[in-house]
Amino acid sequence: MTEETPSKRPRSSKDVPYELIYWPGLPGRGEFIRLVLEEAGAAYTDTAQLPDGGGAASVLPYIQGALPPASDPSNTPLFAPPILKHGDDLVLNQTPNILLYLGLRHGLVPGLHNDPDAQFRVNALALTALDGLCNEPHDCHHPIATGLYYEDQKAESQRRAEDFVKERLPKFLGYFERVLGSAASGKEDTPWLYGGELSYADLVLFQCIDGVKFMFPKAMAKLDREGKCTRVLALYEAVKERPRIKAYLGSERRQKYSNGIYRYYEELDLEG
Amino acid sequence: MTEETPSKRPRSSKDVPYELIYWPGLPGRGEFIRLVLEEAGAAYTDTAQLPDGGGAASVLPYIQGALPPASDPSNTPLFAPPILKHGDDLVLNQTPNILLYLGLRHGLVPGLHNDPDAQFRVNALALTALDGLCNEPHDCHHPIATGLYYEDQKAESQRRAEDFVKERLPKFLGYFERVLGSAASGKEDTPWLYGGELSYADLVLFQCIDGVKFMFPKAMAKLDREGKCTRVLALYEAVKERPRIKAYLGSERRQKYSNGIYRYYEELDLEG
Numbered sequence: 001m002t003e004e005t006p007s008k009r010p011r012s013s014k015d016v017p018y019e020l021i022y023w024p025g026l027p028g029r030g031e032f033i034r035l036v037l038e039e040a041g042a043a044y045t046d047t048a049q050l051p052d053g054g055g056a057a058s059v060l061p062y063i064q065g066a067l068p069p070a071s072d073p074s075n076t077p078l079f080a081p082p083i084l085k086h087g088d089d090l091v092l093n094q095t096p097n098i099l100l101y102l103g104l105r106h107g108l109v110p111g112l113h114n115d116p117d118a119q120f121r122v123n124a125l126a127l128t129a130l131d132g133l134c135n136e137p138h139d140c141h142h143p144i145a146t147g148l149y150y151e152d153q154k155a156e157s158q159r160r161a162e163d164f165v166k167e168r169l170p171k172f173l174g175y176f177e178r179v180l181g182s183a184a185s186g187k188e189d190t191p192w193l194y195g196g197e198l199s200y201a202d203l204v205l206f207q208c209i210d211g212v213k214f215m216f217p218k219a220m221a222k223l224d225r226e227g228k229c230t231r232v233l234a235l236y237e238a239v240k241e242r243p244r245i246k247a248y249l250g251s252e253r254r255q256k257y258s259n260g261i262y263r264y265y266e267e268l269d270l271e272g
Numbered sequence: 273m274t275e276e277t278p279s280k281r282p283r284s285s286k287d288v289p290y291e292l293i294y295w296p297g298l299p300g301r302g303e304f305i306r307l308v309l310e311e312a313g314a315a316y317t318d319t320a321q322l323p324d325g326g327g328a329a330s331v332l333p334y335i336q337g338a339l340p341p342a343s344d345p346s347n348t349p350l351f352a353p354p355i356l357k358h359g360d361d362l363v364l365n366q367t368p369n370i371l372l373y374l375g376l377r378h379g380l381v382p383g384l385h386n387d388p389d390a391q392f393r394v395n396a397l398a399l400t401a402l403d404g405l406c407n408e409p410h411d412c413h414h415p416i417a418t419g420l421y422y423e424d425q426k427a428e429s430q431r432r433a434e435d436f437v438k439e440r441l442p443k444f445l446g447y448f449e450r451v452l453g454s455a456a457s458g459k460e461d462t463p464w465l466y467g468g469e470l471s472y473a474d475l476v477l478f479q480c481i482d483g484v485k486f487m488f489p490k491a492m493a494k495l496d497r498e499g500k501c502t503r504v505l506a507l508y509e510a511v512k513e514r515p516r517i518k519a520y521l522g523s524e525r526r527q528k529y530s531n532g533i534y535r536y537y538e539e540l541d542l543e544g
Contacts, residue, residue: 065450073455074383076393076466079400079447090389094396096368101392111346117362120373121348124366128351143415144428145435156416156428163417175351178337183345194348 017043018102021062021083024048024055026260027207029095029134030082035203036099038248040106048255059083062091096127103200110186110195118195125179125193125201132172133208137215138261140164140268150265157268165219165272169212173229176205180231191231191238198242205232206239211262219272289315290374293334293355296320296327298532299479301367301406302354307475308371310520312378320527331355334363368399375472382458382467390467397451397465397473404444405480409487410533412436412540422537429540437491437544441484445501448477452503463503463510470514477504478511483534491544 018037022030030048037044047055062078071091078093084101085091092098100123103109111118143160144153179185179193186196193201209232213220223229239245248254257263290309294302302320309316319327334350343363350365356373357363364370372395375381383390415432416425451457451465458468465473481504485492495501511517520526529535 074387074390074393074467076397076456077447077450077454078396079404079444090392092392092396094399097392097396097399100395101389115346117373118346120362120364120369121346123372124350124364124369125348127366127369132351139411139415143411144431145439147435147439153431156431159416159425159428163419167417167419172351175349178349182349184348195346 016087017045019085020044020046020048021058021085022046022048022055022081023059024050024053025255026258027255027262028082028260031207031255032095032130032134032204033082033084033098033102034253035207035245035248036102036106036108036200038244039198039200039203039242040102040108041244042102042106046253049253062093096123096130099126099200099204108198108200108203110192110197110199121184122194122199122201125199126204128172128175129201129204129208132168132175133205133212134261136164136168136172137212140215141263141265150263154267157265161216161268162270165216165270169216169219169272170223170228173223173232176232177229180235191235193235198239202235202239203245206236206245209233209236211257214257215262215264216269216272218269222271288359289317291357292316292318292320293330293357294318294320294327294353295331296322296325297527298530299527299534300354300532303479303527304367304402304406304476305354305356305370305374306525307479307517307520308374308378308380308472310516311470311475311514312374312380313516314374314378318525321525334365368395368402371398371472371476380470380472380475382464382469382471393456394466394471394473397471398476400444400447401473401476401480404440404447405477405484406533408436408440408444409484412487413535413537422535426539429537433488433540434542437488437542441488441491441544442495442500445495445504448504449501452507463507465507470511474507474511475517478508478517481505481508483529486529487534487536488541488544490541494543 020030020033022028047058050058059081062083063080065077072089075091078091080093082095082098083091083093084098092101103122104119109119109122140161141150141157142153143156150157185193190196192198193205224233240249292302292305294300306318319330322330331353334355335352337349344361347363350363352365354367354370355363355365356370364373375394376391381391381394412433413422413429414425415428422429457465462468464470465477496505512521
């Protein structure tokens with residue numbers, strides 16, 4: 001803030017812990033945010049950790065209209081979780097948006113100090129991973145309506161999953177293989193997507209691959225055997241070995257998959 | 273660039289026209305980019321305007337692997353159009369990513385000079401409009417596979433469109449009505465989503481509404497009669513009256529809807 005903008009009240013310090021507001025009981029889209037917070041070593045609270053399903057009660061006020069009273073009136077109403085609250089100033093939603101905010105703040109956009117456009121390259125990678133390897137897997141069990149049960153759209157799910165493992169999954173993995181083999185990804189001996197250093201897009205792709213391996217183990221095993229995702233799987237293993245990520249994955253904070261985005265249904269576990 | 277970063281070569285000037293690289297023959301996702309460029313009064317070329325379908329030949333090299341040789345090696349391979357090229361330095365894809373890049377450059381993020389977080393609020397609004405009122409309408413005619421014809425997924429499309437007009441469309445419109453009624457949208461007599469001034473999210477919402485009105489005229493008419501989208505439609509009309517947008521919409525550069533995201537199928541034109 002400068003003296004030239006007296007109309008806007010001083011903003012509170014951002015040196016406060018983050019609050020992640022998300023449904024309890026499943027990793028969901030909240031998991032992409034958690035991985036970035038964990039890798040950054042950031043202090044945060046997580047409504048998913050509240051006892052007795054209290055997390056749901058934390059989410060609802062945000063998406064049912066009214067924002068909590070402490071919020072800056074510049075904050076718009078929110079559509080859906082994950083939601084990130086940071087101090088009294090900022091309440092954000094939209095997964096790729098929160099990821100960009102955190103990535104810029106926590107040094108997870110390689111090369112940004114030399115090239116401010118780096119953020120748009122990393123943002124595009126994260127958006128593409130979320131489109132193809134999070135939203136599309138979700139639609140494999142909910143191709144008709146998010147408001148219906150899977151059991152009410154099983155036949156359509158079967159068709160969609162067949163197309164996903166045969167066409168879409170190889171296409172998206174092939175894209176990330178090309179990215180990982182490109183000059184933009186850095187030297188050959190670094191496993192990361194951009195600039196030879198870990199970016200938040202790597203964490204997003206890690207979580208996508210983890211979920212897809214859980215949901216479609218046969219298809220992923222086949223693509224691995226065929227050498228179609230060698231670099232992507234090397235990135236996946238490299239993320240797992242990051243000390244803070246490794247500690248997180250071994251902790252109770254890491255939730256098991258259940259009825260969220262990535263689900264295991266035997267009839268959808270196709271080889272492709 | 274500063275002297276402290278000699279390893280990176282000097283970047284070329286950004287005072288060059290933009291190039292929009294997109295499929296010819298349909299407005300598609302390219303249209304969101306065009307509206308921002310038009311409102312900004314930016315100089316740009318558009319492969320959709322190339323004669324004899326030459327636009328398709330312009331798109332393919334970008335998404336089939338190799339980037340054109342003039343590009344900065346920091347650019348990653350691209351997944352899909354729309355693609356924005358800016359000078360020799362930058363080639364970007366992902367619609368919301370290009371929109372953010374342009375919005376920041378062209379003063380289409382209200383209040384940014386006072387509050388750098390404004391960009392994340394506007395980005396979230398644009399992402400939510402694209403999710404609910406662009407991607408979901410697309411999936412109403414392609415719920416199973418983008419690689420199949422509509423005719424091969426008609427029954428599933430019928431179910432998906434029924435859910436969309438009944439559940440999803442009112443939900444997303446209701447959300448934007450709440451945003452438009454919030455303090456964050458500015459004074460009551462301004463029609464915009466954020467900060468009392470036009471943002472690129474307004475242009476995104478305009479195009480979404482234009483497409484949804486084309487695809488689902490009965491549902492939109494009903495929601496209008498019921499007063500469920502009064503503020504959204506006021507925003508829609510206000511965007512239409514922006515001088516540069518008005519000139520653009522009246523020009524031959526504005527393409528007609530065809531076999532793209534927003535399509536008219538009588539059997540999907542449900543009232544909800």
